[in-house]
Amino acid sequence: xxxxxxxxxxxxxxxxxxxxxxxxxxxxxxxxxxxxxxxxxxxxxxxxxxxxxxxxxxxxxxxxxxxxxxxxxxxxxxxxxxxxxxxxxxxxxxxxxxxxxxxxxxxxxxxxxxxxxxxxxxxxxxxxxxxxxxxxxxxxxxxxxxxxxxxxxxxxxxxxxxxxxxxxxxxxxxxxxxxxxxxxxxxxxxxxxxxxxxxxxxxxxxxxxxxxxxxxxxxxxxxxxxxxxxxxxxxxxxxxxxxxxxxxxxxxxxxxxxxxxxxxxxxxxxxxxxxxxxxxxxxxxxxxxxxxxxxxxxxxxxxxxxxxxxxxxxxxxxxxxxxxxxxxxxxxxxxxxxxxxxxxxxxxxxxxxxxxxxxxxxxxxxxxxxxxxxxxxxxxxxxxxxxxxxxxxxxxxxxxxxxxxxxxxxxxxxxxxxxxxxxxxxxxxxxxxxxxxxxxxxxxxxxxxxxxxxxxxxxxxxxxxxxxxxxxxxxxxxxxxxxxxxxxxxxxxxxxxxxxxxxxxxxxxxxxxxxxxxxxxxxxxxxxxxxxxxxxxxxxxxxxxxxxxxxxxx
Ligand code: NOJ
Numbered sequence: 001x002x003x004x005x006x007x008x009x010x011x012x013x014x015x016x017x018x019x020x021x022x023x024x025x026x027x028x029x030x031x032x033x034x035x036x037x038x039x040x041x042x043x044x045x046x047x048x049x050x051x052x053x054x055x056x057x058x059x060x061x062x063x064x065x066x067x068x069x070x071x072x073x074x075x076x077x078x079x080x081x082x083x084x085x086x087x088x089x090x091x092x093x094x095x096x097x098x099x100x101x102x103x104x105x106x107x108x109x110x111x112x113x114x115x116x117x118x119x120x121x122x123x124x125x126x127x128x129x130x131x132x133x134x135x136x137x138x139x140x141x142x143x144x145x146x147x148x149x150x151x152x153x154x155x156x157x158x159x160x161x162x163x164x165x166x167x168x169x170x171x172x173x174x175x176x177x178x179x180x181x182x183x184x185x186x187x188x189x190x191x192x193x194x195x196x197x198x199x200x201x202x203x204x205x206x207x208x209x210x211x212x213x214x215x216x217x218x219x220x221x222x223x224x225x226x227x228x229x230x231x232x233x234x235x236x237x238x239x240x241x242x243x244x245x246x247x248x249x250x251x252x253x254x255x256x257x258x259x260x261x262x263x264x265x266x267x268x269x270x271x272x273x274x275x276x277x278x279x280x281x282x283x284x285x286x287x288x289x290x291x292x293x294x295x296x297x298x299x300x301x302x303x304x305x306x307x308x309x310x311x312x313x314x315x316x317x318x319x320x321x322x323x324x325x326x327x328x329x330x331x332x333x334x335x336x337x338x339x340x341x342x343x344x345x346x347x348x349x350x351x352x353x354x355x356x357x358x359x360x361x362x363x364x365x366x367x368x369x370x371x372x373x374x375x376x377x378x379x380x381x382x383x384x385x386x387x388x389x390x391x392x393x394x395x396x397x398x399x400x401x402x403x404x405x406x407x408x409x410x411x412x413x414x415x416x417x418x419x420x421x422x423x424x425x426x427x428x429x430x431x432x433x434x435x436x437x438x439x440x441x442x443x444x445x446x447x448x449x450x451x452x453x454x455x456x457x458x459x460x461x462x463x464x465x466x467x468x469x470x471x472x473x474x475x476x477x478x479x480x481x482x483x484x485x486x487x488x489x490x491x492x493x494x495x496x497x498x499x500x501x502x503x504x505x506x507x508x509x510x511x512x513x514x515x516x517x518x519x520x521x522x523x524x525x526x527x528x529x530x531x532x533x534x535x536x537x538x539x540x541x542x543x544x545x546x547x548x549x550x551x552x553x554x
Contacts, residue, residue, distance in 0.1 A: 004053030039085035103198035145225025199259035209235030269321035276326030328367030
């Protein structure tokens, strides 16, 4: 096997040729046999990441946490939860990654803390607390609903007032209007950068600035609470706060190649340009949601069929919108999404083909690809049969709220099976042994029964596997400047089955053709693009096989 050299680029924009790999620590690899993934497990699997060619590792939160939202509820930003290991092990991980030429990006959850964080314990203890304005307190709640069902306000006896939480009641929102809060966050960020990490993925960072009036929100049909999005998404001071963060934190590390990624749910292309315009000095790239919401109806659980036209249109809008300014991040899956093969592909008859096609279409766009653990072997959704099998607070809360509103249990289960985040959180499938090589203990969340077939060991030496395909795509990004810097043009906005685009560069151009269907596709005029060297795929001619993808270079 050839070794895939890391991209090796340094200096401004180094991340344009990089590939990021996301680990959800709970589910990646369990090093101590307690059924929960941990830092030791990650360290034991670094060979896999290096072999794949990954440049950057992003780990979801490993900080001490009551785990109301699996670590996105942080009670201490400067330590490691014992379930995951120790700070010394994290230092070892940083050193081992750096030795292998890889970087480490940590998840920074700073829109909210845990209600067990000392800041909130203090703030909620009394109206006289020195930290009384660190969170959003009101004598009377407004009508906002939380992203995770139920009201966005909870009463605190100590304060005799209500606090705002856009997620669970155990995740109170920090008040970024207060400069003390912002500077406390910047201190944490510098502390980690001084420890040697290479950047942050900033959780829901476009929620940090709220309309300070917290106005009542419209209530959508069939809903109990107001939809607060207009008052919290990309709020009035968000760009100002991010520019300040840049000055206070990142400007001090200009000699380091850091990566600043913002999770910006439901943001627009226009806002995305602002967040990532290098001249504004806010973020390097954002994780937007538009392409992972095309199968949502009025809300996430209202599941609609896959629509190629809509997917193509939204992806192209981001490609074109950020062509001359800013930079895209490219992802299908993460710990908040069901598995893309089950969602936009075909996890039954065309599993391997559709997994490869989805990878090709993603990795060859302009932007930095993010591989979520298990993507590289084509992991699929889990066959959930009962509500008792779910762990995720979002799914469990929604189930109870929907049942209380009179939705039929089978309809609720259908939505959960399709959309639950637990689909993306089942343990990583390393081999075909009873717990997929994830743990020697009892896994905290069930392993997908299809691990006997879909696993790393089975695919590693197979040149036709999904895993080998991912490796090839990563290698292509490291080697081919057209993948990194070529411009993007959609080749058809109307073909009913085919997603096709071109990447043009002074060194040559790539044509990417993908048949998003289980039927043959006639390329028609697109057949003209079938010229040059076939660098990905094996088909030829003007008709594409079901779920076939091809890349030509000329
Ligand atoms: C986004 C994270 O990715 C998700 O897992 C979490 O539940 C919310 N932010 C709240 O922190």
